[in-house]
Amino acid sequence: QITLKESGPTLVKPTQTLTLTCIFSGFSLSTSGVGVGWIRQPPGKALEWLALIYWDDDERYSPSLKSRLTITKDTSKNQVVLTMTNMDPMDTATYYCAHGFYGYLQSWGQGTLVTVSS
Amino acid sequence: DIVVTQSPDSLAVSLGERATINCKSSQSVLYSSINKNYVAWYQQKPGQPPKLLIYWASTRESGVPDRFCGSGSGTDFTLTISSLQAADVAVYYCQQYYSAPYLFGQGTKLEIK
Numbered sequence: 001q002i003t004l005k006e007s008g009p010t011l012v013k014p015t016q017t018l019t020l021t022c023i024f025s026g027f028s029l030s031t032s033g034v035g036v037g038w039i040r041q042p043p044g045k046a047l048e049w050l051a052l053i054y055w056d057d058d059e060r061y062s063p064s065l066k067s068r069l070t071i072t073k074d075t076s077k078n079q080v081v082l083t084m085t086n087m088d089p090m091d092t093a094t095y096y097c098a099h100g101f102y103g104y105l106q107s108w109g110q111g112t113l114v115t116v117s118s
Numbered sequence: 119d120i121v122v123t124q125s126p127d128s129l130a131v132s133l134g135e136r137a138t139i140n141c142k143s144s145q146s147v148l149y150s151s152i153n154k155n156y157v158a159w160y161q162q163k164p165g166q167p168p169k170l171l172i173y174w175a176s177t178r179e180s181g182v183p184d185r186f187c188g189s190g191s192g193t194d195f196t197l198t199i200s201s202l203q204a205a206d207v208a209v210y211y212c213q214q215y216y217s218a219p220y221l222f223g224q225g226t227k228l229e230i231k
Contacts, residue, residue, distance in 0.1 A: 047168065047211055047222040060218035063119065096167055103215025104158035106179070108167035
């Protein structure tokens with residue numbers, strides 16, 4: 001059974017850096033084709049794809065956010081970390097991590113709501 | 119970026135009737151050499167994360183009822199629910215994963231008429 005769980009602060013101040021950790025089980029991020037991605041969803045709005053890291057360390061980012069995002073993996077700890085710099089109230093959203101293959105996302109975490117406010 | 123646009127934005131269908139949601143990509147997402155379309159469909163119910171329904175445009179994920187069917191190729195794709203059940207009330211998203219960023223459509227809200 002595949003599980004993913006997001007963790008991190010629920011409240012950050014504007015201009016701060018957000019660090020989110022996805023801890024997963026039930027699969028290996030060293031298996032060919034496997035990737036772990038981050039997606040966010042502002043309250044009442046649509047899904048927004050942010051970033052994804054593949055088994056071979058290939059990193060893909062949303063061009064509009066690329067300058068603010070970094071995705072890393074620690075295969076031995078079954079963790080993927082997303083950092084987002086210079087947080088703004090517009091970044092308030094539920095942040096999901098998800099596991100998939102070649103870009104589609106098969107299993108999702110429950111998400112974590114991050115509020116950006118002073 | 120390959121943008122995906124869904125239609126309609128919302129849809130009301132009677133129980134037992136067919137629901138059809140369309141997804142159009144701004145360029146082809148067909149990888150010709152392997153004949154695969156890089157499109158997925160997700161269902162999201164309130165307060166829940168999205169759930170994968172369909173990948174490779176027409177492959178049903180394990181455990182998904184066979185009333186859900188994905189079709190299409192190139193730039194035009196469709197999710198069809200053959201006989202709407204109350205449990206199918208949700209927002210549906212398509213996604214292209216042919217080329218990063220792997221964008222989602224804006225979502226289609228499906229309700230019971």
